[in-house]
Amino acid sequence: MFSAVLLLSFSLVSVCLTRPSANVLENDSLLAHESEEVRYAAIKRLLEVFGMEDPPHSPGLMKQPPQYMLDLYNTVADVDGVTKDPDLLEGNTVRSFFNKIHDEQVQYLFNLSTVAKKEKVLTAELHLFKMKPRATATFTRHHFCQVSIYQVLDVNSMNTSQGRKLLSSRLIPIHSSGWEVFSITQAVRSWAVDEHSNHGLLVKIRNLGGSQVEPSPVRFASGRDHHQSKQPMLVLFTDDGRRTAALESTLNDLNNDDPSVPSSPQGLKPPNSRSVRSLEYSEEDRLPCQRDPLYVDFEEIGWSGWIISPRGYNAYHCKGSCPFPLGQNMRPTNHATVQSIINALKLTKGIETPCCVPDKLFSINLLYFDDDENVVLKQYDDMVAGSCGCH
Incomplete structure (x- = not known):
């Protein structure tokens, strides 16, 4: 009898240990919901980059695009969609x-x-x-x-x-x-x-x-x-005026950049991104500034049904450090060189080393079906990091 009770107790304990609690299930559900919200917001923002409110609902690649549009795309873009010559296309x-x-x-x-x-x-x-x-x-x-x-x-x-x-x-x-x-x-x-x-x-x-x-x-x-x-x-x-709008937006941001205005509802300054980054310092950060691959796969995003070409493209990204002294291989600006010297000599507190960022950007071309099954070729500026430097 005692052994039976002991076995039952052990079984109950096992069930309790293996079955997730209500709190765990609720947390998993919240995480999944947050993840879905993040994905939705990210895709929405990416559509804005491509000048769209919603992805086209065209039946897509079941229809053959005009040969003229395919030839035009191949004339202005390479195999990755990167623009060969910005002067080849009239408009964008x-x-x-x-x-x-x-x-x-x-x-x-x-x-x-x-x-x-x-x-x-x-x-x-x-x-x-x-x-x-x-x-x-x-x-x-x-x-x-x-x-x-x-x-x-x-x-x-x-x-x-x-x-x-x-x-x-x-x-x-x-x-x-x-x-x-x-x-x-x-x-x-x-x-x-x-x-x-x-x-x-x-x-x-x-x-x-x-x-x-x-x-x-x-x-x-x-x-x-x-x-x-x-x-x-x-x-x-x-x-479509995207280039002009982008320039106007940048100018407005610069004009409205008032350091006296708090950047958060509580009036507190956001944490210094460099300080946060320093906590996550790794061996990769010790590598000199360089350009690394960053492939954007339209199929993984869920856009392969309406994009004809390219199937994806390499946007590249810049990473690495800009240590003193900055060599010409790091393509530094004069400002970055001076900042690096001030940082090395500790002449002024709070001056960080220059950042590794894109110093040359290329445009890409997208060939796709719109909602009315028309074929559209669009050129998008500043989509590919052509090279990296210390700025």
Whole structure:
């Protein structure tokens, strides 16, 4: 009997030892909740860096992006998305839009609602794929025809001079095939001011004498009858003002930096970051200032469904110490050199050694689908630490 009671008591003790208490479960739940909140806040902040409020809800990579946008991305960016030359891209945003209607009168309509009002329209192009010509007696002796692009002002009278406005006109070879590009910047700028004025575009094809001939020997591919890769497309180059806004924000921060204003609700100064860091001093900190890898994986963040390229990029980060004397290999500024000397000589109390920070930053390019399945190429400044120095 005694042994049975002893066994029961031992079992109860074992259960108590192995089963987590209510406090432990509650603490785990709180930690998980806090971790989720931190992740949400971090992702939200990262979206702000990329100029977005929410990630696009596009079906993403199931759709094939236009070859033009892929080629443009590969022209301006390397395999990691880093900008090859900042002067290659006009503005910092390029969008491609597909035709939304199919009309026998060769009319095109593009939905530009995803373009923000604050964006500055730099250049707009209409890309049309010219099919192989049809042989007709009228054009057998001619090698060129005139193609004119009009902005539709009134859908009820678009075949009259009052109902349309000429945007671009030029001669193109009849017996060729491939992409033809026309400037339509004027029309898109007017649509940006008043989106309700967007009634689309009209294409007219005439012979060298100026007469319209039916049927036309020149055919442009449509999204309805031809392969997706040959769809009519509007390509828009804009500047979204992020660079200007960032500069203004920095200037405001500098102007509002008043040391007399307390930085916490209690009026207490935050702990010195260098003092906190000194408590965590490690062998790594004794290494000289250097650039180390810092890979940002878009799949781990959960963005692989809408980002076409790159799949991630190496942002790099700077770490290490800036001990006296600072050699040129540490790329010190004159100010950092003086600060290092003052610190070494202990001439003034509280003067720390210079910090290891990025002294050259590169931009990256992102190619992605937006909510309307348009493909967007955006350039983001100061995203990659190109080199590190003591400052």
